[in-house]
Amino acid sequence: MKMKEPQLIHTDVLIIGGGTAGCYAALTLSSRSSLSVVIAEKANIRRSGCLAAGVNALNAYITKGHTPRFYADYVKKDADGIVRDDLVISMSEGLNRVTAVLEQLGLVILKDDKGEYVARGPRNIKINGENIKPLLAGAVEKASHVRILNHVTITDYIVRDNRILGAFGFSMRDGTVFEIRARTVLCAAGGAAGLYRPNHPGFSRHKMWYSPFNTGAGYAMGIRAGAEMTTFEMRFIALRCKDTIAPTGTIAQGVGARQINAAGEVYEQKYGLTTSQRVYGTVKENQDGRGPCYLQTEGITEKQDEELMKAYLNMAPSQTLKWIEAGVGPSRQNVEIEGTEPYIVGGHTASGYWVDTSRETTIHNLYAAGDVAGGCPQKYVTGALVEGEIAAQAIISRIEHEDNVELLTAEEETQLLRQKAAEYTERVSDTDSLFTVEQLEEAMQSVMDTYAGGIASQYRYNEKQLELAERRIRQIETLSDTVTVRDWHELMLLYELCERLTVCRVLIAHLQARKETRWHSFAENLDYPQKDEAWLKYVNSRMKDGSIHIIFRPLVKEGERYEHTN
């Protein structure tokens, strides 16, 4: 296997992940400071992260006549109280500011005769988002003092005395091993897909809602380094078009389609209209023998049909292809819907790093933004941009006001790099191991599906099942130590498997800790099927010496702020 000379890089700021939040943080740092920035991205920032295919609308925007508080109230209601008000309100206040920047970068946003954005609903606006990622990435490529390392996957933080000193990674293209030493690190590595068996486990196993390349690296590195995490038990399950797993919101909001069961009855009012209730209602209707469920599109006009075909080409082309293959569009056939497998994703629910209002984690000088940051659901694209901006601004003032404490000597740095390079190459062998990454990934997904509330168990679980899940995941973790790989690409896949296993362990511990059912489907605990006001608190956790410790924290309510005290 090829291996180049290992590289030691020094920078003021390391950004892990050049997706939505990471790119925007880089732009902010570049325009507001002269700090040196390195972005480490495991693909190429041009189309990496969640925005690869494009996006159908900007779903977090303060429309005319509304206030940031209006948005924050919606977020809080949707999560049934388990959000950080300080984080949600500071995110809401920045939504329109970053939208204006997106428009300057070239994003097409629909305007009316008076030059005002046209609302799609009370909280969103209409765009052509096919090229949103290339627009963002293009600006980053032109930004001064920003160095982009494409195809570099980051595997571990360097932490001393609970202070971040940088990270290790490798190029999956040429095998260069990197030690990137940084005064501050922003983790923007995205959430975790692929924990549970997906809707279609075969050839189309990666036809999922969330990016299958977001494997929880950001969470896992933090968990192993002892960072505090919050609300992993609030899983996210998306309600999607059957098979293509394309968005349903465009149809529901665009042409006002309602959710109906096989008998044609509108069922959504029966279960409630929060994000989790919409999924739960669909699951229940199927359970009770009234499936399949649909979005009622039959009878929309030919023109609406045509516009939907176009809208989907700009964000989920598979759905347009599906309609064309069927020979009938949505105007003549209702669109079947289903729930996806569960994900951990802080841009939609509240799972992620426990951060303060500057988005600093409990590890000194390590910040988190976007899907890795907890406490602040319904960020969507614009909220992730705002968090990138907030974290970048905090990093600028931290570096300005804090002396650089050097905790590593040049010799130690070199020694660490040498050790890490040896650790990577140790896993590479021409002899196949008994178990492969793929086998263990399937084993993990099967365990989570069966015992931790996957699709097969209609998202439900009980304590006995979670115990079993915990034991089996630990067993698979042990087996993962024996896996060898053939090249750098496969080494990345092995790291991704280990990241997912770490996230699974924390997720199970959180599901065990919240002894109530606050969000149907997202966390459906059959031993505790009711909601209980005593659980209006956060379930947090921290890994110490390989064990997960649960911490309960009181809610941060309207008007309150949480700041780290240690």
Place this chain on the structure above:
Amino acid sequence: MSIRIEQEKCVGCGQCTEVCPGSLIELNSTGKAYMRYPRDCWGCVSCVKECSFGAIEFFLGADIGGIGSKMHVEKKKSYMYWRITTPDGEVKTICIDTQKSNAY
């Protein structure tokens, strides 16, 4: 969910290998692009849009109901012409004006 790369049309420029968010496409020994991990494709069609030679086509896997239609895109100025060829050879074109917002 995957793509098919036509070897005769591929010029080996490597743009698809660069842009795939999963780094799933590689160049083979003859310098042409091939899909190394078809089962890991997300279906984002970044590669289809990136290919200036129309060499990459997107299709739906049979496990999600695909029947063999193939789709690629041609870009002209600010327009994207999506061309879908059905199994019986019929070609359907949908034109997207990239300067125009989605209606929904």
